[in-house]
Amino acid sequence: MxxxxxxxxxxxxxxxxxxxxxxxxxxxxxxxxxxxxxxxxxxxxxxxxxxxxxxxxxxxxxxxxKEIQDRILRTMIEDILLKQEGVRLKVNISDTEVDSRIREMREKAGLSEENFTQQLRVEGLTRKQLAESLKKDMLKKQILGYMVQRKVVVTEDEIKSFYDANKGSLRVESGQRIGLIMVAKMDEAKALRQRILSGQIAFPDAARKFSIGPGADQGGDLGKVELKDLAPELRQALENVKPGGVSEPVLLDGKPVLLTIGGDSGQAAAKSGGAPDFEAVKDSIYERLYREKLEKQFTEYMDKLRAKSVIKVNL
Structure with a gap:
């Protein structure tokens, strides 16, 4: 041959x-x-x-x-059903509405556009992913508001009952308090890290004076964050950092950042017996119960949509 x-x-x-x-x-x-x-x-x-x-x-x-694949396929089917239902009901979420919602979130957090984008990167998200998630959520809420006749109501008695039954496991806030300093050059980051470690300047003061990243006005404080929710490169940089320590510089959006973990890491618990005051967790309990009721109605509504749709799965 x-x-x-x-x-x-x-x-x-x-x-x-x-x-x-x-x-x-x-x-x-x-x-x-x-x-x-x-x-x-x-x-x-x-x-x-x-x-x-x-x-x-x-x-x-x-x-x-396979379990994840099946679950996400179910979600994709729901997305299509909702989109089709939105067309039928003439419910539409425009890009302008989504952009307006993102702007509200950014302004509420007191962040510039650049710092907001950096904050998303810290959490391992892109603006496009946030916009897609918000659009689906807004469509879901509008359709529910349009189609579900009875209102979702959470009473004070329900909130108090939940508190009494679960106060031993309730926490005010979870995660670890993360601080971030972003500067323009790697040499600057290395030098600043040495100054902080040697005690010449405190991390919050250094953030206020030198940081060009999110949270600079708050001393670099990003609030309490679950480490698993951080961008992978930031999570890795913090692996061997003890509370009060400072990480080696790591690149985020092409700029070097320094990270620290606050001394009040972990779950903040309460006064006596580890239970927080009712007023401290009242709003979060309301949100939880409201979300559960809303999800229950959403599930029932989606079941009705499925029942009257032609769905073929071949996975």
């Missing part, structure tokens, strides 16, 4: 296997009233969830992958 024929045979073999692989990747895993979801789109959503929410490496062979 000539070298040319061998090469052609190999090429055809690779092309065939590549085409087969493409068919597998583009396999239709679900149809919702005629609208399709492909395996590629599903796996991209799964990848984003695993790497950005669970902060783990994407591995289709890992235990639990």
């Amino acid at each position: 000539s070298r040319f024929i061998i090469a052609a045979a190999v090429f055809l073999s690779l092309a065939t296997s590549s085409f087969a692989a493409q068919q597998v990747v583009d396999k239709i895993v679900a149809q919702v009233n005629g609208e399709m979801i492909t395996l590629f789109d599903l796996n991209e959503r799964v990848r984003g969830y695993i790497t950005q929410v669970e902060k783990k490496a994407y591995n289709p062979d890992s235990p639990g992958f």
